[in-house]
Amino acid sequence: MSPTVVLLDDDDDLREALVELFDSSGCECFPAASVEELQRLPSRSLESNVALLDINLGAERQSGLDAFRWLQAQHFGGQIVFLTGHAKSHPLVEEARRLSGVRVMEKPMPMDELLALVLPTKAAPS
């Protein structure tokens, strides 16, 4: 059974590139651009192995932390990884770092580390 990933990022190009990357690595991907979109994903997306969440989803919009809380409320069983392009010192990033059971990774991530997040048992393709 191929690994599955829930992907939340408001950057269209990055989301598209990530979907292509994971697809090419044999992962099934459930992309969403906002928390609202995430909530509309098929219910089987909640059975994914990994949720990759961007923290900043735009000013005055729900953040990745809201997505995290929603996933927890839905009893999401997979690993949750925050992928942020923002400074460690930002309050929301600091809040994410204080959460237990999550990882906070910084963009841009090297390919091998990025693929290892969703394919932990598989070697990253060259």
Added chain:
Amino acid sequence: MNLVVAQRALRATTMGTGLAFAGTVLGLLNWKDLPAPALVPAGVVALIVDAIVLLSLWWQRHTTSTSAASVLLLCSQVPFAVFAWIADDARAAQGIFWVPYEANKMAMLAIALVGPPRMWVGLAAEGLYLGSALLHQALFTPHVRLHMAAGEPWATLGYSVIGVVLMVFRLRNQAMHDEVVRLRTEDALREKAAGVFLAVRDLANSPLQTLEISVHLLEKNRDPNVERVTKRVRRSVERLRRLNQILETTDIGAVGQEGEASLDSSKRLSTWMSRSSA
């Protein structure tokens, strides 16, 4: 900072010259009955010099330098010292009991309190008043000294010491204040630069990640033409990544200090830029 120091020097010289002008006017009024034909001309010359100095200061109010203000301050003090000398001479000639060097003592304290632009200017002015008093004391005959208030020239020397101590204290305080202002300004600039770098990083990180992934996907293509282009893009991505790492070192918590919960970096960046250009 140089501009601030020059403006401070301008104000000190204006005040010092103004006080010399006022002192000369008071002297002329107070000592008008003294038997000294040179007193009025000396007073008038002092007033004219002071007026010229004040006009020069007004003329150079936007362009003055600390050195120019320093020289002008000394220029305004010399005629007042001459005026005080003539007044003391005249009072000594009266042959009655008197307190000498009053104008010198007042001037030494005034110079210290006004805060000369530079230490050497203050010391030169203090030296001028003390030196003229000591020289005068040496030139007075024993008969004249008998009519002086007791304790001279030690009293004048005491005023001089107090003046110098006050001046050093004042100038050191000023230097400390300047240093604090300089450090605060540097901190504010550093914080602002860090904020700008942070916003630039925030905006650049997602596109950089997109480029990384796209290059990775392109590298799977074995077409030699595509490969050449891909390698070029890969090198550029690496350079951008290095730049990003350099900017990362400037993260001093600028976002947190601003207390912004919103993460709109474009808005933050344009706000900072518009503040800079304002």
